[in-house]
Amino acid sequence: MTTLYLTHPACLEHESPPGHPERPDRLRAVWRVLDEARFGALERRKAKLADAASALLAHDERYCETLPKLIPPEGRTGHVDADTYLSAHSWPAILYAMGAAVEGVDCVMRGEMKNAFCATRPPGHHAERARAMGFCLFNHVAVAARKAQRVHGAERVAIVDFDVHHGNGTQDIFWKDKSVLYASSHQWPLYPGTGAASETGEHDNIVNLPLASGTGPQVFRAAFESVILPRVDAFEPDLILISAGFDAHRRDPLASLDLGEAEFGWVTRRLMEIAEQRCAGRIVSVLEGGYDLMGLSASAAAHVEALMEA
Ligand SMILES: [Zn+2]
Numbered sequence: 001m002t003t004l005y006l007t008h009p010a011c012l013e014h015e016s017p018p019g020h021p022e023r024p025d026r027l028r029a030v031w032r033v034l035d036e037a038r039f040g041a042l043e044r045r046k047a048k049l050a051d052a053a054s055a056l057l058a059h060d061e062r063y064c065e066t067l068p069k070l071i072p073p074e075g076r077t078g079h080v081d082a083d084t085y086l087s088a089h090s091w092p093a094i095l096y097a098m099g100a101a102v103e104g105v106d107c108v109m110r111g112e113m114k115n116a117f118c119a120t121r122p123p124g125h126h127a128e129r130a131r132a133m134g135f136c137l138f139n140h141v142a143v144a145a146r147k148a149q150r151v152h153g154a155e156r157v158a159i160v161d162f163d164v165h166h167g168n169g170t171q172d173i174f175w176k177d178k179s180v181l182y183a184s185s186h187q188w189p190l191y192p193g194t195g196a197a198s199e200t201g202e203h204d205n206i207v208n209l210p211l212a213s214g215t216g217p218q219v220f221r222a223a224f225e226s227v228i229l230p231r232v233d234a235f236e237p238d239l240i241l242i243s244a245g246f247d248a249h250r251r252d253p254l255a256s257l258d259l260g261e262a263e264f265g266w267v268t269r270r271l272m273e274i275a276e277q278r279c280a281g282r283i284v285s286v287l288e289g290g291y292d293l294m295g296l297s298a299s300a301a302a303h304v305e306a307l308m309e310a
Contacts, residue, residue, distance in 0.1 A: 002310045004107050004116035005034060005042040008096035011120045013089035017077050020085070021254060021291040022122065022135040030119045030287065033297040034304060041308060043113060047100035047120065054098060055138050057146035058173050060130035067137060080132040094122060094137050101144040104284040109152035109239065114310040115272075115283040117244070117303070123288040125167030125243045126192060134165065134192055141243050141286050142173045145180055148239045155179060158237035160228065161186075162267055163245020163288040164255040166195025170243065171206055178203035181235040183228045185209040185220070187248070187255050207231045216258040220248075224267060233274045239282045240275045242268075246290030246299035254291050261295070265302035272310055281310050 012024040034042065055064050071091050072078035078086040097120035104116030124141055126134030141159055148154040159174070161167040161184040171194065174180040186195050188210030195208045209227045211220065232240065246264060248257040268285075275281045285307065290296035 001041070001043045002114040003042055003304065003307045004104060004113040005044050005119070005304070006047045006100040006104055006116060007031065007119040008047040008100065010089070010092045010096045014093035014122050015087035015089070017085055025293060026290065026296055027119060027121050029293040029297040030300045033301045034119065039304065042304070047096045047118070048103055049092065050095045050099035050102055052095060054102060054143050054147070057150065058129065058139050058142035063130040067132065080137070084132050084135055084137070086137070090122070097121060097124070098138055098140050098143055101140040101284065101286050102147050105144045105148045105152070105239070108282045108284050109148055109154065111280070114281050115307045116285065117307060118284070118286045119300070120287055123245070124286070125161055125163060125170050125245070125288050126165070127169040128172040136169060139169045139173060141241050142170055144284060144286065145241055149179065154238035156181070156235055156237050157239050157241060158183065158232045158235050159241045159243060160232060160271060161243035161245070161288070162248065162264070163243055164248035164252065164257055165191055165245065165289060166208065167243055168192045168194040171199065174201070174205065176202045178205050181205050181207065181232065181237065183207040183231055185211060185224060185228060187211055187213060187257050190255060211257060213256045214258055217260065217263050220257070220259055220263055221266060224270070229270055229274065232271070233278065236278050238279050239284065240271055240279065242271065242283060242285035243288045244285045244303055245288030246296050249290065249292065249295035249299050251292040251295035252290065254289070261298040261302040264299045265306045268303050268306035272306065283307065
């Protein structure tokens, strides 16, 4: 067994307002493709509920206390900002999503599995230390990075984020932390507006690769190869986390990059090569965005297919 596949049905219960792109069908689309026979070798597990206190590893105490109080009664929607919402059953969904990321780290750091993919929602990379935004409530990847450090003794963790939006939340949380490298490729300008190449963190531990609208496969690969991969390699990480958003796919309605699913397979394999050299192949990948169901399922399939080759 090489690849652990973590998910939980409770992640469907984070119910979106009508017409919202971050909807339960996204998760169903990923489940459907990963149920195909070619993924038979995945180690499939239901995520465990995370202890809500784990969020304190990446978030402000007051924010952690406030968020569950915003959960609305049955049938109502609670708005945290213009496009970030909570429904009656969002709290367990959030904690199962966090639990998946943490369990992925536990298994991979203990050497039980080579790598892991967490198919969960809501996503996390826009959630800052003290602020929910961009469909994100808690930053699961940031919590997972801290768990790897506190519980498993990882000294350096690299987080690579190929979601088409900049992960302002992850950047915010690790801005002053030289033990975490955050490297993001994203369309720019685009929501949330951060992620200029000049944003490099207090210890030069942030790497931003802004890409122009319409960027296609060749330019994407060349840019990733020259800007992000050498930095991840030179950082000598003990673990690589991936914020795996698939909204840079050309079918995606929220952005306008021109990537196909093959690029997600390619970038995964290149990160696996570095992980093999630097950290015994240890990779934990967490689903972020991806809003066209066909683009999302084809891209997640290409990503997981690559992970299974480890
Ligand atoms: Zn996104």
